[in-house]
Amino acid sequence: MQTIDLNGAWSVEYDSQAQEIQIPCAVETIMENKDFYGPFLFCKIFTLNKISRKNTYSLVFEGVSYYCEVILNGQKIGEHEGVWDSFTIEADQAVQPGENRLEVRVMKPDFDKNSPYFFRSVLFGFIPDIMLPFGGIWKGVSLKVREYGAIQKLTPMFRMENRAIELEASFSKGLYEGAAAGADQWSVEAVVENPDHSRSTVRLSCRNKLSIPVADVKPWSPEQPNVYRCTVTLYYNGTACDTRVFTGGFRNIRIEDGEILLNGNPFYMRGALHWGCYPDRMLPVPTYEEVKKELLSLKELGFNTVKHCLYFPPDYYYELCDELGIVTWQELPLWLPFENEFLTGRIYRQYPKMLDYFMQYPTVTIVSLGCELDATVPDTALNDLYRMVKEREAQMILCDNSGSAECFDGACGAKSDIYDYHFYPELPGFNALLHEFTAGYREKKPWLFGEYNDADTFRPVAKTKYADAWWTNPDERKNLLRKVHKGFGSDQPVYRQKEILESYGVWEEIGGLEELSRRQMLDTRKYLLEMTRSFPEIKGYNITTIRDVPLTTSGIFDDEGNPKCEAGLMKRINGDVVISLQKELGRVWKNGGDRFKNTDPFNYFAGSSVKGRLVISNRSGQKLEGFVRVRLRNGDELIQEQEECCRVNRGETVQLSQISVRLPDLLSPMLYTLEAEVSGEDFCYSNSWEVWSYPRVQSNRAIYLLDDSGSFNGIESFFTVERIKDLHSIHKLSAGDILLTTRQDEELTERLPDGVRMIVCVKGEGSIPVQYVPFYREGVKRIFSHPVTDRLKHKGYAALQFFGISTDHAFDKKEMERYAGAYKSLIRRYDARNYTVQDYLVEYQKNNRRILATTLQLDGGQGSQPADFASNPLAVWLLHCMLEYLRERVSK
Secondary structure (H helix, E strand, O other): OEEEEOOEEEEEEEOOEEEEEEEOOOHHHHOOOOOOOOOEEEEEEEEEOOOOOOEEEEEEEOOEEOEEEEEEOOEEEEEEEOOOOOEEEEOOOOOOOEEEEEEEEEEOOEOOOOOOOEHHHOOOOOHHHHOOOOOEEOOOEEEEEEEOOOEEEEEEEEEOOOOEEEEEEEEHHHOOOOOOOOHHHEEEEEEEEOOOOOEEEEEEEOOOEEEEEOOOOOEOOOOOOOOEEEEEEEEEOOEEEEEEEEEEOEOOEEEEOOEEEEOOEEOOEEEEEEOOOOOOOOOOOOOHHHHHHHHHHHHHOOOOEEEEOOOOOOHHHHHHHHHHOOEEEEEOOOOOOOOOOOHHHHHHHHHHHHHHHHOOOOOEEEEEOOEOOOOOOOHHHHHHHHHHHHHHOOOOEEEOOEOOHHHHOOOOOOOOOOEEEOOOOOHHHHHHHHHHHOOOOOOOOOEEEEEEOOOOOOOOHHHOHHHHOHHHOOOOOOOHHHHHHHOOOOOOHHHHHHHHHHHOOOHHHOOOHHHHHHHHHHHHHHHHHHHHHOOOOEEEEEEOOOEOOOOOOOOOEOOOOOEOOOHHHHHHHOOOEEEEEEEOOOEEEEOOEEEEOOOOOOEEEOOOEEEEEEEEEEOOOOOEEEEEEEEEEEOOEEEEEEEEEEEEOOOOEEEEEEEEEEOOOOOOOEEEEEEEEEEOOOOEEEEEEEEEEEOOOOEEEEEEEEOOOOOOOOHHHOEEEEEOOOHHHHHHOOOOOEEEEOOOOHHHHHHOOOOOEEEEEOOOOOOOOOEEOOOOOOEEEEEOOOOOHHHOOOOOOOOHHHHHHOOOEEEEHHHHHHHHOOOEEEEEEEEOOOOOEEEEEEEEEOOOOEEEEEOOOOOOOOOOOOOOHHHOHHHHHHHHHHHHHHHHOOOO
């Protein structure tokens, strides 16, 4: 037996060029103009001292993208199509003693919809969208020389129910099932190394199907990652001809009563979404050391799962997950498929080969057949694929379409073992989504978030080493990511970051945004994770995404693979046990009918009580019996404490306690910490939340209100207000008066007397230009020092304090400058993906009037926000701060 390594130096000819290349690699790493798709002619010269015709000679290619023809010594000996699977080409008739010339002619995926290699029809998954559609010989190449015969294929499955490792095998020269003369001279020896390193050996005859009994089966689980190592050797008359080594393990998976059971124990998934993006290599091939660091860091942060989204990692990624006890969700690479004459055939031909790559590993527990598919892939095809996987392993949990058919206009008749959604909501809208999709009339199945909970941070690319990376290059011939996104009619503007920020005049402002954004990221993920854990119907999630990529900075890790938050803080909200604070249940009678009484869980009036329900999600595997303690603190000062007994069974998500903690009276805003701790003899779990308290406002100084939208119902409870019904009453105002209005048009401006100061609450489009953007998603908020904002107890950014007044529209900075001239920003948004700049609260002067304008939702009303202005403590206090500021200023 001999394996000749053919990696290393090759030559390649392409586009009238010739140069040396180190294989394996993406061909793009050596190309100045990456906008060339083939043919590439790779060449390797190797030497064989002698050959024997009784030997088998096999060229093994671990990965080539996309189509290739293999020529050895001038003779075409094979071809292959596909990105992800390895393949073997028999070379017995073409090898020669001495010098051998191996040529591989490669066509890579392209951007021509009429081409057979169009990148949307070659099952490339999501890699082109966050990196690029790479090409070339991107994994290893070797020549295997085997005396007498060779193992052509060996597909292992670890069958717990049969207490055996079952192999589907094929051998060269027809050596199985008695097909060859002297077949009794051939045998297979299997040596199984058990998790305790003891060994057992079994001899078998050569057949298509082999069964290796295992006497003492130890199941694999995250808690006890028992891995078996098996060495299979083919013998001829006692001479070893070929050997294959693989690892794997036994485990039992089933779904029962809406739970995923792993070896009979409920399993709650806490996963990280992985896109396989490593831009420095242009390939999804991290080193072994990088993978190990990645997985150990994930465990430190409380994760127990990795979802490989629309790509396949190196085999050692699965092996390390097996060893470290980390569950894998493997998603097959079907996303945004382009329907043409090639697509369907490729799915049916290539999916079985993809399954060969990962099905043996016990870490792989869930498989999704595609992601966010529309009706391009019919339910008949998805059901065929479902059966294909189930025939390989009946226990495997399958998802037909990660993200769900109903959310992406996909085929709704496909089989799926789970519900899988990809909710990327604004925070106030999340609760309603969860309630709607947990409708009790549906079939009971586990609900998992295949991906969700993205939270971008700000990456100042131009001030880092990535300023000169290929993915920041504006030339689309050198940066194919630009060309991919052109197909969406959009751009991926990371290459223009500095240019865009300078065009907004904020380049010098971005210092410190990275740190602010990381704090905002943790706040956002905390809210969404705690809400998720409070729903017992949900059995797990995958956070988007494991690391920053050129497209987005929502990584759990940054570009260097370092965690963006401290492990202890993340584990509180991403561990076996999570305590969440949920709102108090209540109703309000309004306009002749009952409505749910939404309250702001983070903002309160002084002297009121923090009310809510502590919910605990116990996935620790043990009963928690002990005490729950709730404390309200002002720094180190303990304001109030309450304690009660508790008992929570394993696997339960239940109400832990109903709390009512009175806040002290005060004269200025205060930021408190509400703590909850559950502890017993051998456990202690805790969590905490920030709570803001504001003095009760009672103002006798009159303001005028023109409120066409009805946004300030109940304002009279706090302020002395004279309501103006229409523009005909504007003459009542005089210089020095303050007008609060939701109306914004030129007629109002023209009729208003000089010297009137204004607060304009912009509800939508009008004379003041607005842009619709998400509040918590994709943007970083900075609060500037100003007499208005200085009266808030803010953290420098729009933390969960702004939950109740967050909004979906803002002032575009450039448009605002054209409208109002120079203005002052009080609260600003920097988009972390396209680098545009918006404002939520501004001050400017126009027509001899000082104006504060805001798009903040002072009347709440969106999703879980307070239902109106009067029940929105931060809105009341912020309006008070704006009024006080305007009263202190003399209108110019």
